[in-house]
Amino acid sequence: MSEAIKIKLSKKDLESDQDVRWCPGCGDYAILATVQRTLAQLGIQRENTVFVSGIGCSSRFPYYMNTYGFHTIHGRAPTIASGLKITRPELDIWVITGDGDGLSIGGNHMIHALRRNMDLKIILFNNQIYGLTKGQYSPTSVPGTRAPSTPTGSIDHPLNPISLALGAGATFIARAADTDAKLMGKILEEAYKHRGSVFIEMLQNCPVFNDGVWEGVKDDPTGKQIKLEQGKPLVFANGTKGIALGAGMQPEIVEVVDGDTSKLLVHDERGSVVYGHLLAQLVLPDFPIPMGVLYRTDKPTYDQLAHAQMNDAIAKQGPGDLSKLMYSGMVWEVGADGTRH
C-alpha cells in the first residue's frame, strides 16, 4: 500500500474514457461504481494502482478504471499479478476474476497466489454461470443447473469459494453482494488496508443467463443474511434467531429468547481457521449466509520475504560484483605465448 499524501479524488477521476459494455442490469455496474467511489474516497494514487483481470464478463473491469490495467488471459490473472507484485511491491494490485475464470480454468493459480500470501486484492464475481460464452454452468452452479451444456441439469457438486480460500491460506476473506454498496465499500476499504492475499466473494447477478440466482439472499437481507460484526453474536431475522454450535460441531439455528445470546457463536474475524470453515459451511437453503469480513490474519507477504532474502544476501555478500561472478569457479590465464599460467 502506498504511503503517500492522499489526493482528493472523486469517483469520476477513476472512470476511464471507455464505454462500459456490460449487459443492461448486470450486477457488475454496481460493483464498478462502488469500487470507483470507495477508492476515490480512500484517496488512492491512480498511478500506483493496477487492475489485472483474466477472461470473462467481469474481466473487462480494468478497461473502465482510470488506473493502470492489464486484461490478460483466461484464469491467469493471479500469475501476471504475482510477477508484477514481486518486482514492484509498492503497487496496489487488484485482481478481478469470476467463478469460471478464478475457480475453474484458473483454480490452480488462485490457490497458489493465496497460499503464498501474495499481496493481491482478489475480487471474485460469483454469478454461478459462464456469461461471456453464453450461459454454461460453472463450478459454483448448484446441482441441477440447466444450461446449454447441461440440458438435463448439471450433476457435479459445486465448489465453496470461501472454503477454498481458507484452505489455500488467504489472509483476508470477505463476502458481499453487488446490491449492498454500503457493505461492499466497507469491505473494500478493509481489503485496501490489508497487507497480504485478499479474497472477496462478490455475489453478483447475471440478468441474462442466471437471473435471480442470489435472490434468496438479497430479497430477504434480514432472514437470509448474517451481517457479521466483530465481537457480536451471529444473529439474523432481526435478532430473533442465531447460530449456535451443536453436537459434533454442527452449526444449528436457535431462537433467541428474551435477547439471550449467550449460547450463540460470537464473531471473531481473527478467529481460528476452523471457525472460518464453520462460517463457510453456512449456505442456503439450510442457513442464512454470513456477509462481511469472515476471516483475517497477519502473515509476512511473499514480496516482503523475497525482498528480505535479497537484502539479506546483499548485506552478507555485498552487492553483486559481475566480474567476480564471471571469474568464479576454475579460472586460468593463457599468456601471450599461448601457454597457461
Add this chain to the structure above:
Amino acid sequence: METKHLDRVVIRFVGDSGDGMQLTGSEFAKAAAEAGNDISTFPDFPAEIRAPAGSLFGVSGFQLHFSSSEIHTPGDAPDVLVAMNPAGLKTNLKDLVEHGTLIVNTGAFIEANLKKASYASNPLEDGSLDKYKVHAVDINHLTLTALAESELSTKEKGRAKNFFALGLVFWMYSREPENEIRRIHQQFANKPGFGDANVKVFKAGYHYGETAEVFQTVYKVPPAPFKPGMYRNITGNEAIALGLVVGADLAGKKLFYSGYPITPASSILHSLAKYKNFGCLTFQAEDEIAAMGAALGAAYGGSIAVTASSGPGIALKGEAMGLGVMTELPVVILNIQRGGPSTGLPTKTEQSDLLQSLFGRNGESPMPVLAAKSPGDTFYCAIEAVKIATRYMVPVILLSDGYLANGSEPWALPNLSSLPRFDVTHRTDPENYFVYERDPETLARAWVIPGTPGLEHRIGGIEKDALTGDISYAPENHEKQTYVRQAKVDRIAQDIGELDLSGAESGDVLVIGWGGTYGSLRQAQQQFAAQGKSVSHAHLRWLSPLEPGLAKVIKNFKRVIVAELNMGQLRMVIRARFLIDVIGLNKIQGMPFKVAEVTAAIEKELSNSSAPLTTSSTQPMAESGQA
C-alpha cells in the same frame, strides 16, 4: 614405463546412474582443462534418478574429448571406455574404436549383474573382448581395501569407487593429482569423513596405475594453443544464467526469472537463485503457465523478465506467450530442447522445437527466435535476447538444447567493460501518449510502466486500435496490427551481423545448420576444406527473422544440405522461403551428430554434385534425410 604423446583422446565413463559417472567425468574434464587442453564434454544419462542397479536402461555415461588442438565436438567414438559394470559395457562397447582401451571394474561382473545386462556368459572370460586392450581391475575390492580402516559403512565405502577410476585415469594421462585432492576436500567440506575417504580412494587408484604394472604406457596430451586471455570451464546452462545477469546489467535493469522444474532447464533456476545479491529475483511458479504469466507481469512492471523451460513446458506457455506478442512486452523465453513429443526423451538432446518456436501459438503470432551454437555462446545469445526484447518490445525465444545445457568447454571470459550497454528508459511524458504509437526505426511501442503519473492506460490480449490502444474489432485495424507485429520481427534483421559462413560464398556443397550442431558441422566442413574440396558451412544464429545473409549465398551452390536433429524443420522453412530444393541430413536419436555422419552426407553430395538435382520435395518426410 613409456610415455606416449597423443594429439587427442576421447574417453567415456559408464556405470549405474548412482555410480557417480557424471562427477567422475566432469572432474576429469576439469583436469584436462587445467592442463591446457581444449575440451568438449557430452554427459548422457537416463531420466531415472536412481534406476535399478545394474539395469541396461539405468546406465549413465560421460564422454570427454580433450586435445592439444582446437576441437568442436565431444568426439565421434571413445578411444577409452571405463565400464563400472556389465550393463555399462553392454550398452557402450559398440561405440569403442577398434583396438580401443577398455578399463573394466571386474568386481561388478558377478552373476546377478551379468544376468541383468543380458550377458549369457561373462565377457571377461569368453574371449569376446579380445580385440580390445582390456585392463581388468577389481575396483570394488580395491576401494574397500583402501578404506579398510575407515569408519564408514561398507555401503558408504562402496560409493567411493568412482574416485578409484578417476585416480587411475589421472595416472594414465599424467594428470597432476594435487589439484584434484584439493577439489575433493573442498567439495566435501561439510562431510569431511567422505572427503577423506574419497581422497584416499582417489590416491589408491592413482598409485594402482603406478605400481600394478598392468599398464605399460602412460599418455600425455600436450596443451592446446589458446588465444591469450582468461578462461574458465563452463556448461551451457551456467553460461546462459551468467548472460542473463550481465544482459540485465547492460540494460540497466533488474532481472526477474520465473520457472517451473523441468529437465534440462532447471539448473538455470538453480544458478540464478544464488545470485540474489545481484538484485536478481527468482520465482518457482506453480506451473509453466504461471511462470510465463509471472514473467509477463514483471515485464509489465519494468523488469528484465525471463522464463525457461523445455518443449513440453513451452507448449503450456503458448497462450501466455501470445499475450506477450499482443501486448508487446519484452520477455525472454528460453527453450532448452529435449527429445519429444510429449515427455519424449527428457535427458536427451534434439532440435525438434524449431517449428513450435516459430509457429506454435494460436493466430498470427510472430516472435524472434535465435539459437545458441555452443555452451559458451549461450552467454552472448542471452545478452542478445535481452537486448532485442527491450529494443523492439517483443517476446524473444532463445533456443538451446540438452547437449549444450550440460556439455562444457573452455570459455574465453569476455571483458565485461567491452560489452556495449543498451540502457533502457521508460517514457514518463504524459503529453500525446498513445499506447501503440511506434518508434519509426524499430516499430516498438513505448515501455510505460505502472507508477508513472499521468500515463495510466490499459493493455490486454484483445485486439487494440493501432494507435490509441482502445479495444478494436475493426477489420482493417486487425490486419494492420497483424502485419505490424510481423514487421517488428522483420526489422530485427537490421541488427543482425554477418552470416557465419565458413568456406567460399559459392561452390559445390553448402551445409546449413543451426544451434548445437554447429561443432560437428563446422568440423566436417573444415576437414573438406583442408582437402581443397568445395564445401561451405553456414551457421544460422537467427531463425526468425531468418539470418539475412543467407539469401546472398544459398543459390550459389550446386547442392545445399540442411543438417538438423529433427525430421527437417529448418529444411521446410528454407524450402518455403527460397523456393529451392535442399537436401536433409537428419538424426532423431537423442544424440548429437557424429562428424563422420556429416562427412558421409557431404561426400555423397560432392560425388553427385555434377548430376542434376532430382527433387526430393515429393518424398514423404519420413523417408528423406535420414542420417
